Amino acid sequence: xxxxxxxxxxxxxxxxxxxxxxxxxxxxxxxxxxxxxxxxxxxxxxxxxxxxxxxxxxxxxxxxxxxxxxxxxxxxxxxxxxxxxxxxxxxxxxxxxxxxxxxxxxxxxxxxxxxxxxxxxxxxxxxxxxxxxxxxxxxxxxxxxxxxxxxxxxxxxxxxxxxxxxxxxxxxxxxxxxxxxxxxxxxxxxxxxxxxxxxxxxxxxxxxxxxxxxxxxxxxxxxxxxxxxxxxxxxxxxxxxxxxxxxxxxxxxxxxxxxxxxx
Amino acid sequence: xxxxxxxxxxxxxxxxxxxxxxxxxxxxxxxxxxxxxxxxxxxxxxxxxxxxxxxxxxxxxxxxxxxxxxxxxxxxxxxxxxxxxxxxxxxxxxxxxxxxxxxxxxxxxxxxxxxxxxxxxxxxxxxxxxxxxxxxxxxxxxxxxxxxxxxxxxxxxxxxxxxxxxxxxxxxxxxxxxxxxxxxxxxxxxxxxxxxxxxxxxxxxxxxxxxxxxxxxxxx
Amino acid sequence: xxxxxxxxxxxxxxxxxxxxxxxxxxxxxxxxxxxxxxxxxxxxxxxxxxxxxxxxxxxxxxxxxxxxxxxxxxxxxxxxxxxxxxxxxxxxxxxxxxxxxxxxxxxxxxxxxxxxxxxxxxxxxxxxxxxxxxxxxxxxxxxxxxxxxxxxxxxxxxxxxxxxxxxxxxxxxxxxxxxxxxxxxxxxxxxxxxxxxxxxxxxxxxxxxxxxxxx
Numbered sequence: 261x262x263x264x265x266x267x268x269x270x271x272x273x274x275x276x277x278x279x280x281x282x283x284x285x286x287x288x289x290x291x292x293x294x295x296x297x298x299x300x301x302x303x304x305x306x307x308x309x310x311x312x313x314x315x316x317x318x319x320x321x322x323x324x325x326x327x328x329x330x331x332x333x334x335x336x337x338x339x340x341x342x343x344x345x346x347x348x349x350x351x352x353x354x355x356x357x358x359x360x361x362x363x364x365x366x367x368x369x370x371x372x373x374x375x376x377x378x379x380x381x382x383x384x385x386x387x388x389x390x391x392x393x394x395x396x397x398x399x400x401x402x403x404x405x406x407x408x409x410x411x412x413x414x415x416x417x418x419x420x421x422x423x424x425x426x427x428x429x430x431x432x433x434x435x436x437x438x439x440x441x442x443x444x445x446x447x448x449x450x451x452x453x454x455x456x457x458x459x460x461x462x463x464x465x466x467x468x469x470x471x472x473x474x475x476x477x478x479x480x481x482x483x484x485x486x487x488x489x490x491x492x493x494x495x496x497x498x499x500x501x502x503x504x505x506x507x508x509x510x511x512x513x514x515x516x517x518x519x520x521x522x523x
Numbered sequence: 524x525x526x527x528x529x530x531x532x533x534x535x536x537x538x539x540x541x542x543x544x545x546x547x548x549x550x551x552x553x554x555x556x557x558x559x560x561x562x563x564x565x566x567x568x569x570x571x572x573x574x575x576x577x578x579x580x581x582x583x584x585x586x587x588x589x590x591x592x593x594x595x596x597x598x599x600x601x602x603x604x605x606x607x608x609x610x611x612x613x614x615x616x617x618x619x620x621x622x623x624x625x626x627x628x629x630x631x632x633x634x635x636x637x638x639x640x641x642x643x644x645x646x647x648x649x650x651x652x653x654x655x656x657x658x659x660x661x662x663x664x665x666x667x668x669x670x671x672x673x674x675x676x677x678x679x680x681x682x683x684x685x686x687x688x689x690x691x692x693x694x695x696x697x698x699x700x701x702x703x704x705x706x707x708x709x710x711x712x713x714x715x716x717x718x719x720x721x722x723x724x725x726x727x728x729x730x731x732x733x734x735x736x737x738x739x740x741x742x743x
Numbered sequence: 744x745x746x747x748x749x750x751x752x753x754x755x756x757x758x759x760x761x762x763x764x765x766x767x768x769x770x771x772x773x774x775x776x777x778x779x780x781x782x783x784x785x786x787x788x789x790x791x792x793x794x795x796x797x798x799x800x801x802x803x804x805x806x807x808x809x810x811x812x813x814x815x816x817x818x819x820x821x822x823x824x825x826x827x828x829x830x831x832x833x834x835x836x837x838x839x840x841x842x843x844x845x846x847x848x849x850x851x852x853x854x855x856x857x858x859x860x861x862x863x864x865x866x867x868x869x870x871x872x873x874x875x876x877x878x879x880x881x882x883x884x885x886x887x888x889x890x891x892x893x894x895x896x897x898x899x900x901x902x903x904x905x906x907x908x909x910x911x912x913x914x915x916x917x918x919x920x921x922x923x924x925x926x927x928x929x930x931x932x933x934x935x936x937x938x939x940x941x942x943x944x945x946x947x948x949x950x951x952x953x954x955x956x957x958x
Binding site: 585586590592598684685686698702715722727 | 805806893903915923931932943
């Protein structure tokens with residue numbers, strides 16, 4: 261049975277967002293298909309994190325359309341072609357199918373690693389405690405934390421916490437995984453363990469949109485790289501195409517700056 | 524319900540409210556000054572000494588902070604003269620009570636303030652050869668005052684509101700004035716609709732002025 | 744001195760009234776304060792501003808003024824509460840205003856990333872509050888709340904001024920009969936002290952108990 265690969269998991273059209281006079285997103289169009297790993301790079305203020313956060317509506321967007329699996333995320337049909345904001349109830353259902361991993365981990369400090377992963381499974385997916393625990397433990401083991409089920413976040417290193425964050429997002433069975441600079445807050449020696457988990461997920465076919473500064477990682481895991489600047493996608497293509505950056509001045513300058521920082 | 528608002532009596536006797544407000548401010552001001560003196564000396568004693576002194580200071584603070592101010596007012600005004608054999612003026616008695624009450628708060632404020640003085644500053648003082656007393660006067664106290672200014676402002680406004688209790692021993696401050704007008708005219712809603720905002724607005728004005736003072740002096 | 748001992752049962756009655764009034768006010772102000780505190784922390788403008796104005800107004804006036812106002816003014820607008828009901832309303836309204844601030848402070852002290860992570864896994868508003876925010880907020884809520892409870896007990900002494908025979912008024916009535924003010928005032932102070940001091944000690948112990956969640 262062949263999947264209709266033409267229906268994108270994430271469909272973004274003409275998205276605009278302004279903070280006062282600052283146009284953070286200035287017309288973004290993007291399709292992400294199942295199994296793709298789309299990496300977004302760009303200078304700070306380019307709108308890449310905002311775009312990511314609009315997909316699960318942690319930020320609202322003013323104009324345009326963002327659809328996940330065919331469902332408009334930010335608005336519902338108010339009749340007569342009017343768009344109305346979504347209720348919290350609808351949003352929670354939409355968000356349950358979108359996973360997000362945060363730069364600052366945002367683990368729940370009062371819950372153990374297992375409980376962090378179980379919370380969504382029990383309260384959102386409605387699973388029984390035992391079943392939720394089983395799935396949570398499975399995922400924690402897969403990210404290499406099989407001996408840390410009962411640890412509190414304060415007892416874990418940054419890399420371990422982030423892997424719990426990944427397990428928490430992935431255990432929900434999301435249609436797309438959003439990764440927001442997930443290694444930026446980590447000590448350098450802990451970055452590798454997190455990135456190898458993400459590579460595994462990519463190999464297993466998880467659809468992902470990744471915002472990152474790690475160029476080597478981008479090159480290794482991405483099926484497509486987007487360069488954003490000034491609220492728009494300026495360049496997109498295969499990793500090789502984008503990272504060799506022929507003919508695009510701003511991209512070249514950006515890559516040069518990144519190179520300098522890492523040396 | 525037929526109740527017709529009539530502010531006439533209020534305006535005729537506004538002096539009771541206006542001068543009452545002035546007295547409330549005076550009471551609060553004197554009490555916080557005395558309270559600061561008490562609080563600072565006890566906080567220094569607490570920080571510098573151990574054991575018995577600390578327990579005595581803590582005892583004073585805990586006692587005052589856990590007993591209703593109203594009871595303290597009665598105790599000082601009615602109770603003390605009966606054992607001391609003298610009588611005093613209601614205003615004097617209230618100032619003593621409120622100062623002792625303020626003192627307890629001030630001990631905590633200054634104790635925390637002293638503890639918040641960065642070690643680095645004290646070490647620097649030692650390094651340039653200042654004695655303990657000199658470090659206290661030139662380094663620790665000035666820094667502490669800057670740190671505690673916000674707490675002092677809040678305490679002052681709080682004390683200002685607490686002066687309303689002076690009305691129970693007939694000190695003619697704002698609440699007493701309002702009660703007087705109330706009793707003599709039964710214009711309940713009118714009088715309180717003026718007196719309550721007087722407290723509110725004065726409180727805001729005080730905070731505003733004190734915040735401007737803070738900005739000129741504060742650390743962080 | 745003998746008089747003082749003989750009047751103890753009478754003082755005991757006053758103490759009970761003090762405790763009953765305090766308990767009732769603590770309960771009412773807690774419910775109102777938590778609900779309105781959540782409203783002011785998360786609500787849209789039309790919820791935020793009325794609560795803000797209410798809280799600022801009631802925290803800006805003395806408790807005594809509020810008690811007098813409600814006690815004298817309510818009958819005039821046709822509300823016929825008993826003495827006790829009007830002071831309970833006044834005290835509860837006053838304390839609720841403070842608790843609103845405590846709740847708001849506790850909720851807003853939690854990093855907004857927590858709420859975002861909770862949203863990201865699909866939790867609804869009440870679920871986020873119940874499973875993520877409240878367990879963390881409660882640590883920051885309890886010490887100032889217990890302070891508010893102590894303030895309530897102290898504030899309850901003001902009901903003596905509108906004729907309710909609480910501990911303070913009971914003491915005054917006994918003094919009226921026996922003419923020994925000082926020992927009775929001291930006794931009263933000690934009784935209030937014991938109640939409030941045990942509350943603050945409980946608070947300190949609770950604080951220690953929750954310290955296992957370190958940031």
